[in-house]
Amino acid sequence: MRRIVTRRRGGTGELVLGLAAERNLRWAAVELTGVAEEARRRHDLSPVAAAALGRALAGAVLLQRISARSCRRLIVTVTGDGPLGRVVAEADHRGDLRGRVGNPAVEVPRGADGRLTVAAAVGRGHLKVFRELADGSSWESQVELVTGEIGVDLAHYLEQSEQVQSAVLVGVLEGPEGVRAAGGMVVEALPGAPAAALATLEANLGALTGVSRLLLAGSVEGLLEAVLRGLEREAAERSEVRFHCSCRRDVLLPKLVALTAEERAELADERGLIEAQCAFCGARYHFSSGELDPQ
Ligand SMILES: [Zn+2]
Known part of the structure; x- marks a missing residue:
């Protein structure tokens, strides 16, 4: 089926929530190229700072939306000892995202393959998640950073703090004029998920070469196709996300x-x-x- 990709307004993106494998997997996927680019432009971020903040923003909105309990606001804070300083990404129930980094101009040597090395910019430290629930109560929990690449660290957080087995993929692809693609996906295994479905998911994840390239078409469809290949899936809800700050x-x-x-x-x-x-x-x-x- 051909899908017509409509150009969205600057600073926005789309989040899709759904189930897969006969409702044994719950997933959320987000394409937020416009949001990451807006953050890059507003804060004049270096490529590696833009990648780190884009990943954290994707992680924040994915965790906020996939949460079983109604979560009004979620803040991901990554505090490492690297030159980037603290990364703060915030997502709320309206799909409003905002964030910042300690050192917007940070530069670190690239990897041998020319890739941006977010982990080198972040360093060692911890990741904290603050949740504000619909009833006004709030709680926060933190874990040590595992890699500093942010995606793996978020999956570690879900496992350690919320006892949820999940895969978290987040990515930002840079171009000469800014962010070309950004977004991510989280897949949670619900209790009793069959081993065959988990094995298929694991094989799909193992075959992935990069998240952000799958988002280049401007929608989450390519990412869904790659991660959930061979598994029946249903999209339950679509919503817009945008860069929007609540300051007044x-x-x-x-x-x-x-x-x-x-x-x-x-x-x-x-x-x-x-x-x-x-x-x-x-x-x-x-x-x-x-x-x-x-x-
Ligand atoms: Zn503001």
Whole structure:
């Protein structure tokens, strides 16, 4: 069947949720090239920083959506001792994604095959997942990084912290002008999944050469076909994801009011304006000194 790929608006992508192997496997797949490119552009990320953040964003939205319990917001934080610094990726129930890295300009030597080495940029450390549930409660859990490549680390997290057997694939493909493809997939084995289905899945995963190339067509179909080959599958739900930051001027204001008069004087420009920049999206907000005077 030929599929017509429609060009989506900049900064968006698509997430598909479904089941496979007679409902013994649960999966989520996301194509978020536009989101990863928007993050790269906003933060002026180096190729390896863009790859790391794109992978973390894909991981965050996949974990947020595949969660059995209704999860309102999920934040993946990767804290390593490498030159990239901390990577933070956030996804919420509306499909809004945002994120940042400690050192946007980081460069590390490429692998022998010319590939970006995300693990070298991340280093050793831990991965933390924070979940906020629909009832307002929240919890977080963390694991040691296994490889620093982020996908394997997320699968390790699901196994250690949530006792879920899963495969997590995330990838970003760079091009001369930015992100060419980005996204990923998570497949969970539900309790009692037959060994034959798991063996087929494992063989499919073993034959994969790269996740992001399968997303070059601009949809998740190629990735689904490769990962679930030979397994009957059904897509249950499709939704849009987008780069969108929840920062607001009126939320930022009270934080600046807490500054002392001296601090404000130091931060103000020649017009007496203080600029605050959102670390998640790069948006700049300006406040006059008078606005910041404590009431
Ligand atoms: Zn923002």
